[in-house]
Amino acid sequence: MKLDDIDRSILRTLQRDGRIQNIELAREIGLSPSPCLRRVKLLEDAGVIKGYSAVIDAASVGYGVTLFARVWLTHQDSTTISRFVEAIAAMDQVVECHLMAGECDALLRVVAADLNDYYRFQADHLSRVDGVSNVKTDVPMQTVKTGRGIPISRR
Amino acid sequence: MKLDDIDRSILRTLQRDGRIQNIELAREIGLSPSPCLRRVKLLEDAGVIKGYSAVIDAASVGYGVTLFARVWLTHQDSTTISRFVEAIAAMDQVVECHLMAGECDALLRVVAADLNDYYRFQADHLSRVDGVSNVKTDVPMQTVKTGRGIPISRR
DNA sequence: TCTGAAATTGATGGCTT
DNA sequence: AAGCCATCAATTTCAGA
Numbered sequence: 001m002k003l004d005d006i007d008r009s010i011l012r013t014l015q016r017d018g019r020i021q022n023i024e025l026a027r028e029i030g031l032s033p034s035p036c037l038r039r040v041k042l043l044e045d046a047g048v049i050k051g052y053s054a055v056i057d058a059a060s061v062g063y064g065v066t067l068f069a070r071v072w073l074t075h076q077d078s079t080t081i082s083r084f085v086e087a088i089a090a091m092d093q094v095v096e097c098h099l100m101a102g103e104c105d106a107l108l109r110v111v112a113a114d115l116n117d118y119y120r121f122q123a124d125h126l127s128r129v130d131g132v133s134n135v136k137t138d139v140p141m142q143t144v145k146t147g148r149g150i151p152i153s154r155r
Numbered sequence: 156m157k158l159d160d161i162d163r164s165i166l167r168t169l170q171r172d173g174r175i176q177n178i179e180l181a182r183e184i185g186l187s188p189s190p191c192l193r194r195v196k197l198l199e200d201a202g203v204i205k206g207y208s209a210v211i212d213a214a215s216v217g218y219g220v221t222l223f224a225r226v227w228l229t230h231q232d233s234t235t236i237s238r239f240v241e242a243i244a245a246m247d248q249v250v251e252c253h254l255m256a257g258e259c260d261a262l263l264r265v266v267a268a269d270l271n272d273y274y275r276f277q278a279d280h281l282s283r284v285d286g287v288s289n290v291k292t293d294v295p296m297q298t299v300k301t302g303r304g305i306p307i308s309r310r
Numbered sequence: 311t312c313t314g315a316a317a318t319t320g321a322t323g324g325c326t327t
Numbered sequence: 328a329a330g331c332c333a334t335c336a337a338t339t340t341c342a343g344a
Contacts, residue, residue: 001215011211018173018207023320035329037321048215052173053208056166058305060156060203068253068262085299096302098223098295107223107293111305138262140253144240147251150213150266178337190312192339312344319338327330 001046005154006031010039011048012152018052055148063111065139067118069126070104072134080131081105087129093121104136115139156201160309161186165194166203167307173207210303218266220294222273224281225259227289235286236260242284248276259291270294 003011009029013020020028026036043049058066073080081099084106088097096109108126112118118137127135158166164184168175175183181191198204213221228235236254239261243252251264263281267273273292282290 003216008216011209011216014209015211016208018209021320022322032330033321034323034331038328046215048212050210050212053171053210053303054166054169054173055205055208056170056305056307057203057205060201061158061163061166061305061307063305088299092306092308094300095305097298097300099297099299101294101296103291103293107295109302136258138258139256140262141256142254143252144243144254145249145252147264148208150211150216150218150250151247152211152216153247176337177339187313188338189314189340193311313342314344315340315342317338317340319336321336322334324333325331327328 001042001048003048007039007043007048008152008154010036010043014040014049014052015149015152058111062113064114065112065118066143067110067112067140068138069108069110069122070136070138071106071108071126071132073105073131074133075131076105084129084131091121091125156197156203158203162194162198162203163307163309165191165198169195169204169207170304170307213266217268219269220267220273221298222265222267222295223293224263224265224277225291225293226261226263226281226287228260228286229288230286231260239284239286246276246280 006029010025013025013028022037022040023033025040026033029036040049073084085097088094088108093110093112094108095111098107099105100107110118110121112121122135122137126132161184165180168180168183177192177195178188180195181188184191195204228239240252240254243249243263248265248267249263250266253262254260255262265273265276267276277290277292281287
């Protein structure tokens with residue numbers, strides 16, 4: 001699907017405020033409500049907008065820390081990897097998992113109540129997964145950019 | 156703010172579908188629309204719900220790849236760090252930036268049109284930032300968990 | 311705090327330009 | 328492809344339980 005300036009404008013606004021009312025969205029981008037809504041539906045149907053989500057404060061629901069874990073596997077064959085992926089899928093605390101092409105085999109983003117909670121998770125669960133040979137944890141001290149939202153250029 | 160089961164239920168649902176109508180949200184969690192809306196407002200006011208966002212398909216807006224860059228700085232003093240942070244803040248392609256406590260000094264998530272686009276970004280912009288001594292890029296081959304959403308236990 | 315009704319406001323679709 | 332307008336549905340407020 002090819003996007004024009006108005007579409008990009010809609011995307012930028014909806015990324016910033018996913019619950020904006022159509023009537024106000026239309027005002028912001030300078031269109032009347034009907035064509036605005038039509039465009040939004042088209043963007044949804046085309047999969048450009050994949051969904052909407054409330055952004056929840058992790059600390060408020062008991063997750064005080066977010067950590068990154070780099071994982072090395074014993075082997076890189078498909079059996080080892082798919083077993084690992086399956087185990088990771090079942091771990092709620094792992095909110096993100098990328099299989100990597102470089103030095104390490106996987107990069108995880110993990111949420112935990114605190115560092116102790118994380119250490120327990122790593123020692124009792126992550127490190128015991130079949131095929132995991134090594135885990136290195138990177139601890140953020142301060143988050144400068146939050147990662148919600150991608151840049152959508154004006155042109 | 157302390158959350159009860161209904162609040163958690165609301166959060167879980169709104170995280171999955173941030174644009175769900177209040178009337179349907181109320182049905183799902185087994186409440187009538189008025190108290191449901193009141194709870195949502197309270198959660199918003201308390202900062203438990205930080206906002207709402209449309210989830211946009213990066214590829215559709217021209218970002219084919221997401222990469223992680225680990226950055227080492229020449230020094231860890233506040234001047235070097237704050238200059239680095241300022242430079243990073245101005246780079247739209249950097250969607251996430253954490254200052255780290257361990258081996259490396261910063262972990263970035265960067266979006267780019269393709270690998271060439273990223274290499275240009277790294278060579279022409281990131282590596283030239285004052286205080287940056289070393290950059291190592293980790294390339295995801297496959298993303299197994301997407302990282303939108305945190306677990307909210309039923310209890 | 312919830313329920314239920316009433317009033318305001320927005321969403322939605324057909325038709326015209 | 329956008330604007331206008333009529334209809335329908337949801338949001339929001341406020342009484343009472």
